[in-house]
Amino acid sequence: MEFDLHEDDAAFRRDLEAFLHEALPEDWEARSADGPGSEAQAAFSREFCARLAERGWLTPHWPREHGGGDASAWRHALLGELLWSVGEPRGPQYMNVNWIGPAIMQYGSEEQKALHLPRISAGDVLWCQGFSEPEAGSDLVALRTLALRDGDDYVVNGTKIWTSYVNHADYCFLLVRSDPESTRHRGISVLLVPMDTPGIEVREIPSVVGERYFHEVFLRDVRVPVSCRLGPEHEGWGVVSYALQYERVGAARYARAARTLDALAERARSRGQLGDxxxxxxxxxARAQCEAARVLTWRVIDQRAHDLPPSADTNVARVAGTRAEQAVARLALELFGTEALSHGSFADSQFRLAMTAGVAVGATEVQLNLVAQRFLGLPRE
Ligand SMILES: Cc1cc2nc3c(=O)[nH]c(=O)nc-3n(C[C@H](O)[C@H](O)[C@H](O)COP(=O)(O)OP(=O)(O)OC[C@H]3O[C@@H](n4cnc5c(N)ncnc54)[C@H](O)[C@@H]3O)c2cc1C
Known part of the structure; x- marks a missing residue:
């Protein structure tokens, strides 16, 4: 594994830093503290993504035919690192470019690709992820939202929960049980559902993570054309497994934790604590934990850049990233007490993100179970 960046990647990073310096408003830190679900940040992220797209920096790693620049997985990883370190100004669109777009590229029909990929690569569309249900979180295959065939449509009924950013979303990447007789991994399908389809009701769940972040989504007799199904009928679990491999290392949360750590060290210096x-x-x-998470993530990126199949390294990297975030948040509290947590302060959003990091995209315990099975070859029970 090479640890040095290629010169053109290093130059890209410098250009992006200069762009961010100019593109992020002065009050960005405070604005981003409200979380990507807030009206202000959602509006800003649309504008910001369109500007990134104009420069070819929203989906540089995608193939040219789909609006990308044929760059390597490294380019995308560098982009994600830098953007996460400044509070992820792409907002919900980080999901589009990380895994929703790639899943559509891999499994979509020509019509689906033509409809969705240009909009994603132009930064012109928001998606949400409709996976979790009240009785299906870690055990996602327990999902019960039913999609029954009726002519050329599915009729969808069920409830999704913890759906992030749905209040601004144009589409939902929706996981449903399309075979009512099926259980567990079988009989699941993925539907790409326009959020203005009649029968969809959204209710906010107030939370510590941020304004308008979590929601419940009620689906009542929602008619979704069969042409909106992504991939083969009843075989959606393969689609989701593919997408989740991208999602788990898609958010460079360790980069944000490292930036918060810099701020902690600076504050400690200004208080005369650094000599202790x-x-x-x-x-x-804490720095070592951030670095470990970065190197473990880079290992996954390196495998991807070499077209190697996904492995349990993804789960290892995810756990390391979560632990780094939590270590930095704990340290902020330890060194500066509640002062570090006042709304909009340098460590406030770090703390809130860290609290939930061990649950999102599969709880840490679930990641560790996967490592035990896939990496160490241990039995399931
Ligand atoms: C910030 C954030 C954003 C999210 N965004 C979305 C979204 O956009 N769309 C969406 O669909 N969902 C989203 N979720 C939901 C997330 O995917 C679920 O919270 C997660 O899958 C866990 O499910 P659960 O909340 O039902 O917890 P449970 O499954 O009830 O798990 C609770 C706890 O039990 C333990 N546990 C569970 N199973 C095991 C096991 N097999 N072995 C050991 N321990 C276990 C773990 O400690 C776990 O934390 C989001 C969650 C968070 C925190």
Whole structure:
């Protein structure tokens, strides 16, 4: 594995840094503290993504035929690192470019590709992810939202929960049970559903993560054309497994944690605390965790750049990223108490993200179970 960036990737990073300096408003830190679901941030992220797209920086790693620039997986990873370190100004669109677009590229019909991919690569569309249900979170295959065939449509009934950003979404990447007789991994399908389809009701779940972040989505007799199904009928689990491999290392949360850590160290210096060996040790430990998460993530990116199949390294990287985030958040509290957590402060959003990081995209325990089975070859029970 090469640890140095190629010169053109290093130049790209410098150009992007200069662009961010100009494109992010002065009050960005405070604005982003409200979370990507807030009206202000959602509006900003649309504008920001369109500007990225104009420069070819929204989907640089996609094939040219789909609005990309044929760049390597590294280019996309660098982009994600830098954007996450400044609070992810792409907002919900990080999901589009990380895994929704790639899943459509892999499994979509020609019509679906023509409809969705140009809009994603232009930064012109918001998606949400309709996976979790009240009785199906970690055990996602327990999902019960039913999609029954009726002529050329599916009729969908069920409830989704914890759906992020849905209040602004144009489409939902919806997981349904299309075979009512099926159980577990079989009989699941993916539907690409326009959010203005009649029968969809959205209710916010207030949460500590951010304004208008989580929602319940009620689907009542929602008619979705069969042409909106992504991939083969009843075989949606393969589609989701493919997408989740991208999602788990898609968010460079460790980069944001490292940036918060810089702010912590700076504050410790200004308070005269940096000479304290205990403080130094704690800062060093947290830095090591951020670096470990970065290197483990880079290992996955390297495999992807070499077209190797996804492995449990993805789960290892996810766990390391979560732990790095949590270590930095704990340290902020330890060093500065509640001062670090006042709304809009440097460590506030870090803390809120860290609290939920071990649950999102599969709880840490679930990731560890996957590592035990796939990496260490241990039995399931
Ligand atoms: C920030 C955030 C954003 C999210 N966004 C979305 C979204 O956009 N769309 C969407 O569909 N969902 C979303 N979710 C939901 C997320 O996918 C679920 O919360 C997650 O899958 C866990 O499911 P659950 O909440 O039902 O918890 P449960 O499945 O009830 O798990 C609770 C806890 O039990 C433990 N546990 C569960 N199973 C096992 C096991 N097999 N072994 C050991 N321990 C276990 C874990 O500690 C886990 O944290 C989001 C969640 C968060 C926190």
């Amino acid at each position: 060996p205990t403080v130094q040790e704690k800062l060093g430990e």
